Amino acid sequence: MRNASIIHQKVYGRDALIRQVAVWKFLGKRIAFTNGVFDIVHHGHIYSLTQAAQEADILIVGINSDASVKRLNKGPERPINDQESRxxxxxxMIMVDAVVVxxxxxxxxLIxxxxxxxxxxxxxxxxxQVVGHREVIENGGQVIINPIVEGYSTTSIVRRISQK
Known part of the structure; x- marks a missing residue:
């Protein structure tokens, strides 16, 4: 059960994450942030997260809450997996250091x-077009766009499943 405990420790509430980020920054760690729904994780997600992790010492992933996903109008069946599961x-994932919903x-x-x-x-x-780009750049940071891995999207996976 030790590994399950470690995984749960990587999921932060917003206030706890802000405190942890302050510690990481004090230690001189470079921090990367990315976000998404991550409803059905696929090859494109893995590629993007791996690339994001290579940009810094710490990778934080923001995940849309269930209510947020509903407001994004991704479809009536979405999210398929609840926010805690996602x-x-x-x-x-080994390349992820922290997750926040x-x-x-x-x-x-959050950014x-x-x-x-x-x-x-x-x-x-x-x-x-990236939310928070201006503020991050003005603070001396950078914005990186990872290329899409063609042929992989949760929407297309859901569509294929529903057609069977």
Whole structure:
């Protein structure tokens, strides 16, 4: 059960994460942040998280709450997995150091609270479309866009399953 305890320790509430980030920064750690729904984890997610982790010493992943996913209009069946399950799955990954669930439509307030050194977004975004890009850059940080791994998306997986 030791490993399960370690995984749970990587899932933070917002206030606890802010305190932990202060410790990491005091220790001189470079912090990267990325976010997503991570409803059905696939090859594209793994690639993006692995790339994000290479950008810093610490990788924090923000996960949309169930209510936030509903507001994103990803479909009536979404999320398929609840926020606790999604958070634990991402926390179990070796490249992830911390996971936090956010309830807002975007992680803007969370990004301002932790002010990462690197803001990473996977997909077809441009830097200026990434929430918090301006503030992170003005604080001396950078924004990195990971390329999409073609053929992998949760929406397409859900569509394929529902057609069977």
């Amino acid at each position: 958070a634990l799955l991402i926390a179990s 956010f309830d807002e439509d975007t992680p803007y307030d 301002l609270s932790i002010m990462p050194d690197v803001l990473v977004k996977g997909g077809d975004y441009r830097v200026e």
